[in-house]
Amino acid sequence: MIISNYNNIDDTNHQNKMSVVPQSRLELLSEMEEKYEKKDVDYFVKLLDHKDYVIRTRATCILVDIGGEDKVPYIAKVLKNDPNELVRHEAKNDPNELVRHEAAFSLGQMCYRSGIRPLEDATKNDPSIFVRHEAAIALGVIGSQDARKTLEKALDDPAEPVRDSAVVALSNLQFMEKLSKNERFAKLTGG
Secondary structure: OHHHHHHHHHHHHHHHHHOOOOHHHHHHHHHHHHHHHOOOHHHHHHHOOOOOHHHHHHHHHHHHHHOOHHHHHHHHHHHHHOOOHHHOOOOOOOHHHHHHHHHHHHHHHHOOHHHHHHHHHHHHHOOOHHHHHHHHHHHHHHOOHHHHHHHHHHOOOOOHHHHHHHHHHHHHHHHHHHOOOOHHHHHHOOO
16 A cells, blocks of 8 residues: 555656656657758757757757757857847746757867857856856867967856856866877866
């Protein structure tokens, strides 16, 4: 009897947790999987404006995975202009912050110099600590000395996580400049 009640409680909790994942999202994710296998870039670019932040986040990651420097402007646009940017809140786990954070991370992982300017802008100007921190780390992952001034300015950011991220990124820039023999290792240590 205790086991039965416990199982019922678990089932109820599980059902409540699953209600945050609507069937329509699952269906779209299935469609996305098919389009991913075909490397349908235009399809994923259109999804960057989808109303569902989960879909926008996934589309960002998929474009990065498909690869190519030609994807940088799309990811940079997400970083700067998430569709619901005007309704941002400083609350934790704001969906728009999450999407922009993922765009900053993704630009870092892409490691193209063309990603530096949008990351510098986010490091300096994004209202979210979460995004500024990730943009600073991403600059360190890219590893270009061009970002040094922005990262040094981030050492004065009012938020400690952003300052700490600037230290991590600047450490990687210095390591890459003076000691690194393996660029891949250096990029892994950038964040």
